[in-house]
Amino acid sequence: MDNASHKRSKDENGVVVDQSMYISMIGSLLYLTVSRPDITFAVGVCARYQDEPKMSHLTQVKRILKYINDTSDYGNLYSHSKNSKLIGYCDADWGGSADDKKNISGGCFFLGNNLVSWFSKKQNFVSLLTAEAEYIADGSTCSELVWMKQMLEEYDVKQGVLTLYCDNLSVINISKNPIQHRRTKNIDIHHFIRDLVEEKVVTLEHVATEEQLADIFTKALDVKQFEKLKSKLGIFLHEEL
Amino acid sequence: MTAHIYVDDIVFGGMSNQMVQHFFHQMQSEFEMSLVGELTYFLGLKVKQMEDTIYILE
Numbered sequence: 001m002d003n004a005s006h007k008r009s010k011d012e013n014g015v016v017v018d019q020s021m022y023i024s025m026i027g028s029l030l031y032l033t034v035s036r037p038d039i040t041f042a043v044g045v046c047a048r049y050q051d052e053p054k055m056s057h058l059t060q061v062k063r064i065l066k067y068i069n070d071t072s073d074y075g076n077l078y079s080h081s082k083n084s085k086l087i088g089y090c091d092a093d094w095g096g097s098a099d100d101k102k103n104i105s106g107g108c109f110f111l112g113n114n115l116v117s118w119f120s121k122k123q124n125f126v127s128l129l130t131a132e133a134e135y136i137a138d139g140s141t142c143s144e145l146v147w148m149k150q151m152l153e154e155y156d157v158k159q160g161v162l163t164l165y166c167d168n169l170s171v172i173n174i175s176k177n178p179i180q181h182r183r184t185k186n187i188d189i190h191h192f193i194r195d196l197v198e199e200k201v202v203t204l205e206h207v208a209t210e211e212q213l214a215d216i217f218t219k220a221l222d223v224k225q226f227e228k229l230k231s232k233l234g235i236f237l238h239e240e241l
Numbered sequence: 242m243t244a245h246i247y248v249d250d251i252v253f254g255g256m257s258n259q260m261v262q263h264f265f266h267q268m269q270s271e272f273e274m275s276l277v278g279e280l281t282y283f284l285g286l287k288v289k290q291m292e293d294t295i296y297i298l299e
Contacts, residue, residue, distance in 0.1 A: 035286060035299045075287070075298030238298065
């Protein structure tokens with residue numbers, strides 16, 4: 001669905017379209033992302049061009065609308081289970097934004113088998129390494145996890161060590177190793193995550209790229225993978241139940 | 242027992258039926274309220290409750 005919305009650029013020579021209409025379309029779509037994780041990434045990409053929307057961007061927004069129209073019978077399934085362990089998935093796309101080469105962080109959080117929260121966000125700075133991009137993404141996912149843990153404790157749901165899955169081994173190594181490497185010198189503030197690992201609040205685990213559920217929030221996927229991750233997130237067609 | 246209140250939309254539930262009934266009666270005596278029944282629609286979200294699962298649709 002969103003293959004073409006990937007690697008969108010500013011399209012400076014494109015035909016200008018009505019900005020207020022574009023903004024209101026994006027506004028409505030952003031509202032919808034609250035209950036539709038599958039469009040979060042695509043809407044996020046289109047939302048970056050609200051400044052000077054061009055025809056090519058509007059075409060993409062219309063594509064998302066068509067997709068929603070065809071999939072309006074899809075909803076999120078929450079099932080009862082004894083397992084109430086909080087886990088997070090997080091991923092980053094290297095140079096995901098064509099205009100400024102910044103990376104996209106994405107992540108999702110499960111309570112037991114159920115998807116409870118997700119995000120897709122362009123990072124604020126350009127990173128020099130793929131691992132750095134992932135590391136930044138992990139940092140923001142971690143803070144969300146810790147917040148959710150506190151929230152759950154309010155409801156008397158106790159959590160042990162939180163698990164965060166990521167598909168980059170070097171990130172896991174950086175988080176465990178307190179030594180400053182020559183190439184990780186520039187990652188300073190993000191070492192928040194290293195403290196959490198040290199204090200055994202969070203543990204980082206490796207997950208194969210195909211099983212990385214956060215992928216859907218960081219990049220455009222082919223139809224097969226998109227549908228696969230979508231069902232893993234618990235998004236089903238009403239009749240399928 | 243948990244209650245979520247958003248402006249004029251209220252949803253509540255709990256493991257103990259007694260507590261749920263108590264909450265309902267208290268709300269009813271305090272405000273003019275009626276019990277709509279099992280949750281099917283909340284803040285524009287369609288909710289379908291089944292045996293072991295809950296399905297949420299926009």
